[in-house]
Amino acid sequence: MNLAWRDVRHNLFRFVLTCLGLSLLMAVVLAMIGIYNGLVADALNIARAPKADLWVVEAGTSGPFAEASKIPAGTRDAVARLHGVVEAGSITYQTVEASHAGRALRLYVIGHEPGRPGGPRAIAEGRAIGRSHFEIVADRKTGLRLGDRIRLGRNDFTVVGLVEDVMNSGGDPAAFITLADAQVLQSQLAPPAQRVQEARGAGLLQSADTVAAVIARLEPGANLAGVAHTVRQWKHLGALTQAEQEAVLLGSVVDRAKRQIGLFLAILLTVSAVVIALIIYTMTMEKLKQIATLKLIGASDRTIVGLIVQQSLALGLVGWSFGLMLILLVKDYFPRRVVLEPFNAAVLAGIIVVVCIAASGLGVRAALKVDPATAIGG
C-alpha cells in the first residue's frame, strides 16, 4: 500500500491543480532556456550558413557581424588565388526596412554571388536564385510566400525560395539576393549626402563596388593559420577563422543578451525552488496530525519520510512533464526561435529532483519532530 499515492489520489483534484500551477512555472523556465539557446543558435546560424573556413574583412575590424566592414569587391579574386583556397565569395549584410502586405518588414538582407560560398545552406521550399537580378530567397519567418513580390529600394523582387531558421542575432529574418542587387540596394538606401559624393566619384572605399566580407573555403588539410596570416599582411584587410568568428559572435554580439537571460533564468529557478519548497512544506504541515497518528500506530520514520519525499518528487516531476509538454506545444508561436535540447530538459529535471528533495527536508524535519502524543489529543 503506497501511502503517498493514496494521499495524492484522495486529493487528486488539488494535486493536479498544484501540478498545473507548477508546470506553468516550469514552462516559463523552459521557455527561458529555449530563448537563451535560440539566441545563441541564431547568432551562430548566420555565421555558419556560408560554411566558411575563413572570413576576410576590413583590417582592424571584427566584421561583418560584430562591426561594419567594407572591403573592395576585387578582394575575392585575390583570396581565391591563395594557395589552399578552394573557393571564395563576396558577401554583404544589411538590415532593410521593407513593407509587405501593408506591414513593415525588417529583413536582414544577405547579398551573395550565386554559385560561390555565401548562399543559403538549404532551401526548404522553391529553388535557389537562378537569375542575376530581382530574385529573393527569404526565411519563412518573414511571412513571405513563394511568388510574392516585395519592394526593396527601387526594385521589386520575386520570392523564389524559402529557407528556415536563418536570422541575425537581433532576430530579423534573413533574405538572400544577388551581390549585384545588394550593392545597388545599398547605394539606393545610403544617406543622400553620401550618394551625392558617390555620384561625384569620390572615395574608393565609398564606391558601390564594395562588399562586407569575402568568405573562403579551404582544401581539406590546408594550412588555415597560414592563409589567415597571409591575408592579414595585405593592406586594409584582416582575417578571422570560422572559430574566431563564432567566438566574436558569442563573446560580443550576443554576450549581453545572453547574460541578461541567464540572470533572469537564475532568478526564475530560485523562485521555482522557493515555490516548490513552500508547497511541499504546507503539504506536510497539513498532514502533521496524520503523521502523528502514523507514528503512534507504529509506522517507521522511513515510511513517513517516504510519504513526503515521494509526494514532492511526484509533484516536481509531474509539473516538469506538463511544463515540457506545454512549452513544446507553444514554442513555435514565439516570435523568435526557442531551441530546447533534450539535454536542457534533463538538466532541469535534475535540478527539480534536487530542489524537491531539499524542499522535502523542511517538511521531513517537521514530520520527524512531531510528537506521536499529539495524535491522542487532550
Next chain:
Amino acid sequence: MASPRTPLVEIEAVSKHFGSGSTRVDALRGIDLTVRQGEVVALLGPSGSGKTTLLNIIGCIIPATEGRLTLDGELVFDGRWLRGDLRRLRLDKIGFIFQFHNLLPFLNARDNVALVLTLAGRPAAEAQRRAQELLDYLEVGHRAAAMPALLSGGEAQRVAIARALANRPRIILADEPTAALDSKRAGIVMDLLRKVAAEQEACIVAVTHDEKIYDRFDKLFHLRDGVLEDQAEAVA
C-alpha cells in the same frame, strides 16, 4: 471478575513532571496501578488531572520521570526505557483508540485497518483479509470500502477500534473513545470493547468523562492532581 488473572499493565511508583523550576508541573505522583487480562478499566478525573499523561506513559509514548512499567510481563521502563525499539513494542502489544477516530482520510476503512498489519510485516493479501474479518466482527464490514469522511461517527469509531485490534494487542488504550458519540452509540462501542477484552484476552484502559458509561467498566480509577484517589483511600 475477582479471579486473579495475568496482569497486563503494572505501574509501580510512577511519577511524571514536565518542565523545571517555576514552570514545573507535577502531572503524576507515585501512581501504582495494575490492570489484568480481561479487565476494562476507566481513568476518571477533572481536566488536567493527568489522565492523558498516564495513558501516554502506559502507551510508551512518553517516558515517566521515575517508576517502573511492566507490559504483558515484560519490564519495559525502570527509570529509563529498557527497550530500544518502542515503535515495535507499540506495534506488537498496544492498540490505540482516540477521541476522534484519527483514521487516515486518504485510505478507506479496510485499508486503514490493513495498514497496521502491513506495518507489522504481514503480506498485503493477508492484511486485507484480516482487516475485513475485523470490520465484520465489529459490524462495519459493509462499510469497508468507504472513505472515513463518509462514515458516521459510530462507524468511524468502530473502524478505529478494528485498527486498534488488528495486531491482536493485549493492551488497548483509549482516550475518550466515546466523547464524539451519542449515548446510545457510546454504549454500543463500550459493549464492543468489553467483548473484545473478553474474547481476545486483552485489557482496556480508557479515559472518559462520560458518566453514562461508568457502569460498563470493571474498575474506575479516579485521578486528582496527579494522584490516584482510590489508592489514597485504599492506603487509609
